[in-house]
Amino acid sequence: MTSQLVPPVEQGQRRPTPLPPRGTKRRSLRHGDRYWAYLLILPTAVGLTVFSIWPAIQTFYFSFTKWGTFGGHEWTGLDNYAQVFHDPELLRSLWNTVIFSVMTLLGIPLSIGLAALLNTKGLRGVGVYRALYFLPVVTMPAAIALVWKLIYNGDTGILNQFLAVFGVDGPHWLSDPATAIYAVGVVSIWSSLGYNMVLFLAGMQSIPGEFYEAASIDGAGPWRQFFRITMPLLTPTTFFVTVITVINALQAFDLVYLMVGKASPAIEESQTVVYLFYAKGILQGDGGYAAAIAFVLLALILLITAFQFRVQKRWVHYE
């Protein structure tokens, strides 16, 4: 019974590669296979080498160089990396990224709660709810950002007009350095809620119904069932969603670029690491330093992800 908890994908992954049948024919078939295999892999392998693997290697080289104003670059060794740790702008962007990531993580309990409600036995309209919550996920961030800018507008936005009803004088959310990153964080939660909810719902649906029936017979109410059965058995999904959420949040760019933007007085207090990478590498032509920032980000992502995998043993239950 517990094996049902392992998602089907996992089972597939572990299945050994099927070999052609019959001992005698096997060798010749397998030998011919390799050319077909290389042919099938070729386009993607070449594409990834040209557009990903080689660029990554080249960027690593760039991170040890200083770019001139009129093209060309010179080797400066570890200068860029030395600069990284003393650059208040970068340290600030790291801090902003942490704030943004923590805020985005707050969306996870919300999406678990929503998924649990949708998972109610016999509930009607699940498909409609799911589609509505998922709508922001498929909507262009550029469009989302424009609507929210309108909503957040300090003078005429409906948010402040709504707050005014209660006598609250709302700030200029996106141009106030004290609030901008939080305002963007709320939009990030709003737009990723549906995605996480779908993952949690799939996780909950793979929990065998017998567990709940047995718990009901033992007199456990819905709350108890949620905390004693759903949450523990859902931990692999929760772990996965947490890891993905953190990795994505650490690379946040779109919403900050679109909602705050380079002309805003709040940009320094709200720019994320990737925004700074873009500003340095593309807008200011300081590719060497931008490359170093990208590798600092890579190191950060690897470190945090490795940490999460280490700690998972304490709270994730794989049956």
Added chain:
Amino acid sequence: MSDRVPATSAVGPKRSHTAIHVVLIVGSVLMVLPFFWEVSTSLKTYAESISVPPTIFPSSPVWKNYTDVFATLPFGAQFLNTVIMTVARTVGQVFFCAAAGYAFARLEFPGRNAIFIAFLSVLMVPSQLFLLSQFQLMQRFGLLNTVTALALPGIFSAFGTFLLRQFFLQLPAELDAAARLDGCNPFQVWWKVMLPLAKNGMLALGILTAIWSWNDLLWPLVVNNDPEKMTLSAGLSTLQGQFLTNYPVLMAGSFLASIPMIVLFVMFQKNMLEGIASSGIKG
């Protein structure tokens, strides 16, 4: 929802769902409200869009805002650029990833694990690591400000290869063997037997790729700065700088730009959500 009757969940599921619906509906309203506001504002006059207190519905719909979008942006050209980029990336990715995914799932060849690990490492590295170098590559080939530059790097995907490999692994192995005994070579097995069976996986990848491509921002922003060659995503983001306050026209443009993917999602909801669930819970 009392504990007294053990069999409640099996017998009386319709009881007490009201509270759950109330919570879910309040949540739905919060999710949909920005979309409603987008459409409502897109039909207001400029004066009405900034009026205090705000009007919930436009007093009389100004459809002209939707034609004004085409006057303020090269909307038609950007729409076309976005369509071409999205179609090229989607078709290319589904086809090439299905090929590579099948080979990794079902064929044996020297270096398979090493190559697969190389693919996986691409999946794990943040894409910013590729950006500067990809940009230089486009520059060197004179591709800046072309639709080719928009589409090209996105055609190849480690994620797609991984996703479709999983789908192929779930198909029964006997099918390969039977087709091979009938004299098919691996390419024919893939093309004639496996592709039709992996239709759902390919559809899921296709929809995910289409939506990601359509909404992509950083890459289109970096390679094309000529408004005629931009995507809608990049176009909208530059528009707000110039016409910062003309909200009704901005909202009309945003709405028009988001409609195609919302329609696609509504049409293929089931495939897309399945794709996400199966790529998601991989642990």
